[in-house]
Amino acid sequence: MRPHPRVLAIARVVPLLWFGLACTNDRLCAQSGVTTFGVQVKPVVPLSFFDPQVDLVGGALKGRVTLTGGFAFGMLVRTGLSRTISLETGISQIRRNYDWELWNDTAGSHAADKIRYIGYEIPVNMLVYIRLGQRTYMNTALGASIDMYPSDAVREVDLDRAFWYRNGWVQAGLAGNLGVEYRFDKAGTVYLGATYHRAFGDMAIAQLTYFTDQLVPYSIQKGISGSYLTVDLRYFFPEDRDRSHGRGDRTDR
Numbered sequence: 001m002r003p004h005p006r007v008l009a010i011a012r013v014v015p016l017l018w019f020g021l022a023c024t025n026d027r028l029c030a031q032s033g034v035t036t037f038g039v040q041v042k043p044v045v046p047l048s049f050f051d052p053q054v055d056l057v058g059g060a061l062k063g064r065v066t067l068t069g070g071f072a073f074g075m076l077v078r079t080g081l082s083r084t085i086s087l088e089t090g091i092s093q094i095r096r097n098y099d100w101e102l103w104n105d106t107a108g109s110h111a112a113d114k115i116r117y118i119g120y121e122i123p124v125n126m127l128v129y130i131r132l133g134q135r136t137y138m139n140t141a142l143g144a145s146i147d148m149y150p151s152d153a154v155r156e157v158d159l160d161r162a163f164w165y166r167n168g169w170v171q172a173g174l175a176g177n178l179g180v181e182y183r184f185d186k187a188g189t190v191y192l193g194a195t196y197h198r199a200f201g202d203m204a205i206a207q208l209t210y211f212t213d214q215l216v217p218y219s220i221q222k223g224i225s226g227s228y229l230t231v232d233l234r235y236f237f238p239e240d241r242d243r244s245h246g247r248g249d250r251t252d253r
Contacts, residue, residue, distance in 0.1 A: 197230070
């Protein structure tokens with residue numbers, strides 16, 4: 001499957017940012033050997049640039065599926081590999097919200113409703129930092145993600161049905177991230193940024209079905225990529241000062 005042109009463009013830009021945000025002073029960035037734990041919330045932003053709408057056509061049936069938003073939350077673990085690079089991983093649950101519509105031109109019917117699809121993600125990202133101020137840092141990250149979908153989803157409206165069935169319960173994806181964080185002396189770290197997640201294949205198959213009065217089904221279906229953009233809000237708990245001093249200089253000094 002050939003990657004979308006927009007994905008190729010992002011893939012060319014992100015590595016340049018990743019390598020370009022190296023610190024000019026190695027005492028000011030990631031702390032080697034220190035592990036921090038955090039939590040995150042990530043509202044999904046359905047921008048038109050990322051093709052949130054999918055149209056389905058088949059015979060007398062026409063359908064539309066539109067990503068309207070969603071919400072992700074989870075925990076993170078960040079470990080300093082050197083004074084400039086960290087490794088970040090964790091696990092998150094993501095809920096994607098869709099509107100769906102189905103028209104039958106022959107029967108003159110129309111149905112519309114909402115459906116939610118739930119998945120889990122385990123990303124593994126490499127981060128590089130640059131210092132912007134005394135306690136303010138910018139970081140960029142690039143990595144892979146293991147995406148898991150535990151179940152299908154279904155919604156019914158009268159004689160119409162929307163059915164999302166997973167295209168494999170484990171899939172792989174690409175994740176790129178850019179953000180800014182502020183490191184308090186004793187109160188941990190707060191972070192604001194954005195993440196783009198791109199699955200390597202269709203996340204699920206959206207099937208819209210019309211049933212006649214005799215319950216004869218007529219269906220149309222199409223793949224859904226599952227790609228999304230989020231606004232990220234993260235909080236990392238304070239580091240253990242004793243461990244930190246044993247490993248080396250603090251990053252926010």
